[in-house]
Amino acid sequence: MDLNATRMFVAVVQAGSLSAAAGRLGIPLATLSRRIRDLERQLKVQLLERSARGAKLTDAGTRLYEHAGRGIEALLEAEQAVVSDQARLKGRLRLSLPQTFRPWWELLSAFQRRYPDIQVHVYSTERRVDLVEDGIDVALRVGAIVYESMVARHVLSYRNVLVASPELVQRFGLPTEPQELHAFPCAVWASHVDVPVQWDFGGHLVKPNAVLSSNDYDHLCCRALDGDVVTELPPFLAAAPIREKRLVALLPQYPLPEWSIHLVYPPHRHQSTIVRTYLDFCGTYLPRVRRACEITIPT
Structure with missing residues (x-):
């Protein structure tokens, strides 16, 4: 049974007429009338006796309304309870x-x-x-x-991205191969002191000349922006400075691990x-x- 059409049928009974129900539901009268007729054909019974004075329930319509009306009200109460719980979620x-x-x-x-x-x-x-x-x-x-x-x-x-400031690139040049990074001052992310760090550029391993190690990417980003070091940054930290040309992405043809x-x-x-x-x-x-x-x- 079409539950949406049943809800419309209940609305017709409660409003007293098809036109009043159409107004309450905000749908065209022709659409509402068609949906009620479709429901009657589906159930193979007449639910409403239509006249110029309005719509009157048949015996079958009365039985459907007695059962469906309670169900529709319960569904509306459940919907309202869920909405209220969401609004009050504490x-x-x-x-x-x-x-x-x-x-x-x-x-x-x-x-x-x-x-x-x-x-x-x-x-x-x-x-x-x-x-x-x-x-x-x-x-x-x-x-x-x-x-x-x-x-x-x-x-x-x-993937993180390797970056440096334009000033540092101007001083040291633009690297074209991972091994050229040995000539650059670098800063690395490390969780512990004296933990050896390697950068993996698609299988090209480089142990950077780390003048600074930190477990804080914000710190590494600031030092790169100051022109002190080459470092790797998460894309959400590197994107804006690269777009604003305050940082330069290095070795993009050698992506870091995902x-x-x-x-x-x-x-x-x-x-x-x-x-x-x-x-x-x-x-x-x-x-x-x-x-x-x-x-x-x-x-």
């Missing part, structure tokens, strides 16, 4: 994010504008936290997933409404995050 959401992952900051800002009563706690770190032990609802993780007991939802992939980004969370059979809402929101917002991770290299 509580705390505990997240783990990589440091300096700015596109996700924008996602969280949009999420809280949509759900202002949800308190968000963000723990930013490059280390792999234990979600259960550290009380994290959902983690955003870069690289290989080692949480065998967790759900890992892939959301996007990107990084995969996942949302990681415990496999609860009954997830909280807040976590489900957050995961659904991430899915709808992801196209904007992907655009932020795209970069165009000027030629």
